Amino acid sequence: LCPWWQWEWNQGLELVDLMLLHHAYSGDDEFARAQLLPMAREVLLYFDSRFPRDAQGKLRITPTQALETHWHGVVNDMPCVAGLHSVLPRLRALPEAWTTADERALWERLTAALPPYPLRTEDGQTLLATAEEYDPRRQNVETPELYAIFPFRTLDWSAPALRKIARATFLQRHDKQTHGWTQDGVFAARLGLVEEARENLLAKVRNSHPNFRFPAMWGPNFDWIPDQCHGGNLMLLTQEMLLQSDGERILLFPAWPRDWDVDFKLHAPRGTVVEASLLDGKLVHLVVTPESRRADLQILLD
Numbered sequence: 594l595c596p597w598w599q600w601e602w603n604q605g606l607e608l609v610d611l612m613l614l615h616h617a618y619s620g621d622d623e624f625a626r627a628q629l630l631p632m633a634r635e636v637l638l639y640f641d642s643r644f645p646r647d648a649q650g651k652l653r654i655t656p657t658q659a660l661e662t663h664w665h666g667v668v669n670d671m672p673c674v675a676g677l678h679s680v681l682p683r684l685r686a687l688p689e690a691w692t693t694a695d696e697r698a699l700w701e702r703l704t705a706a707l708p709p710y711p712l713r714t715e716d717g718q719t720l721l722a723t724a725e726e727y728d729p730r731r732q733n734v735e736t737p738e739l740y741a742i743f744p745f746r747t748l749d750w751s752a753p754a755l756r757k758i759a760r761a762t763f764l765q766r767h768d769k770q771t772h773g774w775t776q777d778g779v780f781a782a783r784l785g786l787v788e789e790a791r792e793n794l795l796a797k798v799r800n801s802h803p804n805f806r807f808p809a810m811w812g813p814n815f816d817w818i819p820d821q822c823h824g825g826n827l828m829l830l831t832q833e834m835l836l837q838s839d840g841e842r843i844l845l846f847p848a849w850p851r852d853w854d855v856d857f858k859l860h861a862p863r864g865t866v867v868e869a870s871l872l873d874g875k876l877v878h879l880v881v882t883p884e885s886r887r888a889d890l891q892i893l894l895d
Contacts (some may be wrong), residue, residue, distance in 0.1 A: 596664060596732075597661045597732070597733075598661070599658070599664075600656045600657050600658040600664070600667070601657075601658055601660070601661075602639070602640070602654070602657055602673050603660070603670070603672035603673050603676050603740070605632075605635075605636035605639065606636060606672075606673065606676025606677065606679070606680055606745075607676065607744055608632065608636070609629070609632060609633045609636050609637075609676075609680045609684075610676065610679055610680055610744060610745060612624075612625075612628065612629040612632060612633070613629065613680060613683050613684070614862075615629075616629055617838075617862040617863070618860060618861070618862050618863075618864075619864075620863065620864055622691075625687065625691065626691050630684075630687075630691060630692065630696065633680065633684055634696055634699070637680075637681075637684075637699055637700070637703055638699065640652065640654070640673075640677065640703065641699060641702060641703055646706055650705065650706055651706055651707065651708045651709075652669070652677075652703075652706045652707065652708050653668060653669065653708070654668065654669050654670065654673050654674070654708070655667065655668040655669070657669075657670050657673060657724075658670065659671065659672065659723045659724050659727060659735075659737035660672060660733065660735040660737045660740075661732060661733040661735060662723075662731050662732055662733040662734070662735040662737060663723055663724065663727045663728065663729070663730070663731065663732070663737065664728075664730075664732055665727070665728035665730065666726060666727055666728040667723075667724045667726065667727040667728070668724060668725045668726040668727070669708045669711055669724055669725035669726070670711075670723065670724040670727070670737060671710070671711055671721065671722065671723055671724060671737050671738050671739075671740050671741060672737050672740040672745075674707075674708055674709075674710060674711060675710070675740045675741040675745040675747050676740075676745055677703065677707055678707060678710070678741075678745070678747045679745035679746065679747045681700055681703060681704050681707070682704075684700050685697075685700050685701075685704070708725065710741060710747075711723070711724050711725045711738075712758075715765070718761055719758050719761075720738070720758060720761055720762045720765065721738040721739065721741055721758060721759065721762040722738055723737050723738045724737070731767065734767075734768040734770060734775070735768070735775075736766045736767070736768060736776070736777070736780070738762055738766075739759075739762060739763060739766065739776070739780050741759075742759055742763075742780050742783045742784065743776055743779045743780055743783055746783070746839060749839070750783065750784060751785075751839075756784065756785075759784055760784050760786065763777075763780050763781065763784055763786070763789075771792075771793050771796035771797060771800070772796070772797065772800050772811075772812070772814045772815075772823060773812070773814035773815040773816070773820060773822055773823050773826070774815065774822040774823070774826060775826075776826070777789075777793055778790055778793030778794060778797065778826070778830040779826070779829060779830050779833050781793060781848065782830060782833035782834045782837075782847065782848040783833060783837065783847075783848075784848075785847055785848055785893070786848065787834075787848050787849070787850055788850075790830065790833075790834050790848040791834075791850050791853075793830065794827070794830055794831065794834065797823065797826065797827040797830065798827065800812065800814070800823060807819075809824060811823040811824055832859060833847075833848065834846075834847070834848040834849045835849055835855065835857055835859060835869075836857075836859045836861065836867060838861050838862050841889050842889055842891055843861045843865065843867065843881075843886065843889050843890045843891065844891050844893055845867065845869060845890055845891065845892045845893060846871065846892065846893050846894055847893050849871070851871075851874040851894070851895070852874065853871070854870075854871055854872050854873070855869075855870070855871050856869075856870040856871075856878070857869060857870075861886070863886065864883070865881065865882065865883070865886045866880075866881075866882045867879075867880075867881055867882075867890070868880040868881075868882075871894075874894070875894075876892065876894060
């Protein structure tokens with residue numbers, strides 16, 4: 594078995610999360626019934642049947658690993674814990690008529706068994722942790738503790754106490770990267786860290802070799818050229834700086850520098866389209882379609 598992925602389980606949860614997002618954006622109910630729910634059932638059945646419960650009835654996810662970075666002695670890694678916390682409430686919110694009694698029982702059983710988010714304390718400060726238990730030796734340059742921020746948006750990180758914990762975790766992360774598949778820029782954008790997001794975006798744009806005929810080949814970075822991970826990451830970061838969705842809320846300019854003029858048209862959940870222009874730090878154009886979704890828009894300009 595490949596040690597980089599031997600005990601890696603979060604991929605299934607990431608796929609279910611993406612399928613839930615597809616349904617939220619597209620409103621395609623047939624997709625949800627025919628594809629999302631069968632996939633979710635199998636992924637969650639694995640967690641329900643594969644791992645034991647502790648004395649408090651909570652899942653004890655082990656053997657597992659925290660991405661490709663921590664392989665040894667890992668219990669309840671953040672990517673799996675955050676993934677379960679992310680997908681279960683959204684599945685439970687789907688129409689009951691689409692689901693079976695067995696599926697609903699599975700979701701309720703796993704919800705009751707959810708382990709808490711792993712935390713640690715450093716110099717008296719509470720931080721998000723890689724896992725409940727793990728060997729600190731590192732085999733790669735990932736930041737699994739921030740999977741509660743991205744790809745999984747599991748809590749309202751705008752709440753002051755939570756944002757303090759998450760921002761402190763970001764600022765104290767072990768590896769700081771701007772290229773390839775690394776997610777530091779998206780973490781920063783989700784936490785409203787404007788300057789960190791700006792610096793990461795600029796570094797991504799400049800990440801090309803002068804001998805490339807096509808600058809958008811990107812790299813060389815970790816694995817290959819052309820680096821589609823880098824390009825996709827760059828596009829995702831740009832969108833996350835401009836617009837984010839959190840439940841019903843649409844967050845406009847959550848991490849966009851006020852001195853950067855911009856004009857864009859982007860999609861949000863529930864078939865929503867947002868068109869906006871920022872000029873000299875002021876919003877000069879805004880169209881929200883359908884108009885009823887304007888009430889859910891939160892403009893984050895100081």
